[in-house]
Amino acid sequence: MDSVATLLRRPAAASILSLIGVLAFYVIFGGVDLGQLFGAASWVNYAARIGIVAVALGLLMISGEIDISIGAMIPAGAMTTAIISGYFELPIILGIIGALTVGVLVGLFNGILAVRTSVPTLIITLGTLVAMQGIVLAGSKLLTGAASVPLQAPQWAKTVFGDLMFGGNHQVVIIWWIIIAAVFWFIMHQTKYGNWIFAIGGDKVSARNAGIPVDRITILLFVGTATAASFVGMCHAILFNSAQVSGGMNDIFNIVVSVVVGGVLLTGGFGSIVGVFVGTITFAIVVKGIDFTDIDRNWANLIIGVMLLVAVGMNVTFRKKALTAVKKKKG
Amino acid sequence: MSDKKVVLELKNVDKSFGPIDVLHEISLKVREGEVLCLLGDNGAGKSTLIKTLAGVHNATRGEILVDGEPVIFSGPRDAQDRGIATVHQFGGTYPLMSVGRNFFMGQEPTKGFGPFKVYDRKKANKIAVEEVQKMGITRIDDGDRLVGGLSGGERQSLAIARAVYFGARVLILDEPTAALGVKQAAHVLRIVNEAKKRGLAVIFITHQVMHAMTVGDHFAVLIRGAIAADFRKGEKTREEITDLMAGGQNMADLEQEIEGYMEAHDGHPPKVEPAE
Numbered sequence: 340m341d342s343v344a345t346l347l348r349r350p351a352a353a354s355i356l357s358l359i360g361v362l363a364f365y366v367i368f369g370g371v372d373l374g375q376l377f378g379a380a381s382w383v384n385y386a387a388r389i390g391i392v393a394v395a396l397g398l399l400m401i402s403g404e405i406d407i408s409i410g411a412m413i414p415a416g417a418m419t420t421a422i423i424s425g426y427f428e429l430p431i432i433l434g435i436i437g438a439l440t441v442g443v444l445v446g447l448f449n450g451i452l453a454v455r456t457s458v459p460t461l462i463i464t465l466g467t468l469v470a471m472q473g474i475v476l477a478g479s480k481l482l483t484g485a486a487s488v489p490l491q492a493p494q495w496a497k498t499v500f501g502d503l504m505f506g507g508n509h510q511v512v513i514i515w516w517i518i519i520a521a522v523f524w525f526i527m528h529q530t531k532y533g534n535w536i537f538a539i540g541g542d543k544v545s546a547r548n549a550g551i552p553v554d555r556i557t558i559l560l561f562v563g564t565a566t567a568a569s570f571v572g573m574c575h576a577i578l579f580n581s582a583q584v585s586g587g588m589n590d591i592f593n594i595v596v597s598v599v600v601g602g603v604l605l606t607g608g609f610g611s612i613v614g615v616f617v618g619t620i621t622f623a624i625v626v627k628g629i630d631f632t633d634i635d636r637n638w639a640n641l642i643i644g645v646m647l648l649v650a651v652g653m654n655v656t657f658r659k660k661a662l663t664a665v666k667k668k669k670g
Numbered sequence: 671m672s673d674k675k676v677v678l679e680l681k682n683v684d685k686s687f688g689p690i691d692v693l694h695e696i697s698l699k700v701r702e703g704e705v706l707c708l709l710g711d712n713g714a715g716k717s718t719l720i721k722t723l724a725g726v727h728n729a730t731r732g733e734i735l736v737d738g739e740p741v742i743f744s745g746p747r748d749a750q751d752r753g754i755a756t757v758h759q760f761g762g763t764y765p766l767m768s769v770g771r772n773f774f775m776g777q778e779p780t781k782g783f784g785p786f787k788v789y790d791r792k793k794a795n796k797i798a799v800e801e802v803q804k805m806g807i808t809r810i811d812d813g814d815r816l817v818g819g820l821s822g823g824e825r826q827s828l829a830i831a832r833a834v835y836f837g838a839r840v841l842i843l844d845e846p847t848a849a850l851g852v853k854q855a856a857h858v859l860r861i862v863n864e865a866k867k868r869g870l871a872v873i874f875i876t877h878q879v880m881h882a883m884t885v886g887d888h889f890a891v892l893i894r895g896a897i898a899a900d901f902r903k904g905e906k907t908r909e910e911i912t913d914l915m916a917g918g919q920n921m922a923d924l925e926q927e928i929e930g931y932m933e934a935h936d937g938h939p940p941k942v943e944p945a946e
Contacts, residue, residue: 541764
């Protein structure tokens with residue numbers, strides 16, 4: 340009983356319960372075969388796509404900021420790679436560096452604006468979101484004359500960034516997701532830098548007074564989200580041998596929902612990487628796992644909406660529990 | 671006068687923001703092992719004075735001396751490095767973080783080496799709980815507890831214990847008792863005494879005269895940016911201090927106003943809403 344109570348106080352509690360809830364719902368009402376579901380690649384691939392950005396966004400949201408320009412950064416990363424290495428036929432390594440550079444630059448832009456102005460980051464990144472959509476579409480038309488660019492990456496690049504593993508349908512990007520999540524978990528929960536990020540989200544003024552380089556960390560976190568998004572786009576361009584201009588609006592909400600279901604407090608200062616990881620899995624199972632049920636897939640959004648509300652409700656309750664928790668006296 | 675060593679001294683410090691003079695010719699001496707109470711109504715310039723002492727602002731004119739040497743702080747961090755620690759009303763604590771993490775914020779103990787320097791949670795929790803208990807808050811015995819679950823007084827105490835642990839010599843407490851109940855305030859006052867006993871110089875900002883009289887050795891009353899009175903313990907009564915703080919004249923005016931009302935209303939004082 341005690342260990343259950345301890346678990347419930349963790350930021351990841353709601354996401355784990357949501358995952359169990361969704362699975363139970365699919366088994367009972369959808370007649371899903373769990374073995375088949377866990378063996379399937381579709382939802383894992385999807386989880387990896389949004390999960391890489393979700394862990395980076397999780398860190399940023401714990402620090403109390405938000406970045407919605409990620410929606411434009413996924414296609415921006417893909418198009419940069421395809422234009423450099425596909426259309427101009429330069430070595431793939433330049434395409435990869437190009438995509439990551441675009442991510443770093445947009446992240447720097449967002450981050451510097453965020454610390455220099457008092458404009459809410461929702462508005463700043465809304466601006467860069469729309470601006471990047473324009474740049475990507477106009478740039479693509481200007482340089483290549485088309486909104487879709489083919490790309491043939493060499494085998495080594497495919498093996499590292501965009502290939503299917505074990506002769507099955509699992510994309511190699513899944514490995515990247517796990518590695519990135521592990522690195523971010525280490526930073527967030529094991530080093531002092533994680534402590535600082537929590538503090539920035541908790542009380543920015545006090546964090547600054549405690550000598551924490553608030554501005555530098557905020558900028559770095561923005562670079563993290565934008566680069567994670569362009570990285571995902573780059574992997575996809577290499578995997579699918581082409582890149583298209585797209586709005587990426589769906590990605591924004593899917594990623595934010597994953598982070599919030601994962602127990603990150605919208606106002607910052609609370610959350611965990613494990614929570615975001617599980618939240619992403621839960622989200623992916625709802626969206627892609629519905630194909631394995633008897634339920635019409637058009638219902639998926641309803642389930643997501645309900646799950647989001649329930650998860651956030653649970654988060655609030657559990658956070659209160661965490662605040663009032665007192666360790667029982669021994670003896 | 672006291673023969674204790676002066677740690678921090680202000681000599682004719684002025685501070686103005688553009689054309690507005692906020693502080694005017696402030697001279698103060700803060701001695702180790704003494705509590706200086708800075709009294710003043712809202713808007714008297716207390717916050718500006720604290721910020722000047724804490725390195726947030728630089729004085730426009732005049733000198734600040736630490737251990738007898740004139741200094742110009744380059745920022746709050748510089749003042750902290752010289753041992754001047756400020757604790758604000760909510761103590762600069764983070765409600766959704768644990769006691770241990772709060773205590774070591776910005777100065778985390780780590781173990782391991784290279785890129786694998788890991789935050790040492792056990793050590794942090796142990797030291798934090800020990801230090802807070804040494805200050806007399808025995809209710810905190812679990813370093814993993816979230817600070818948001820503590821009372822306002824305990825949060826203040828945590829912040830003061832942290833400043834003491836990290837080698838503060840001058841402790842600036844900005845209205846530490848303002849938002850607290852009677853019992854909680856007593857807690858904080860006890861800790862102020864404890865800090866004083868350890869030889870720290872304490873600057874205690876408040877507008878609650880009772881709290882000031884309980885712990886203060888030396889009092890300075892600030893009115894419209896200037897020191898209106900500077901006296902030592904026992905030299906003035908509580909009424910005199912309250913009067914001074916309200917600007918003397920104002921208090922007399924208020925009394926007259928009430929008396930005038932009573933004369934015009936058959937000796938009845940103004941109606942006061944009954945307490946719940």
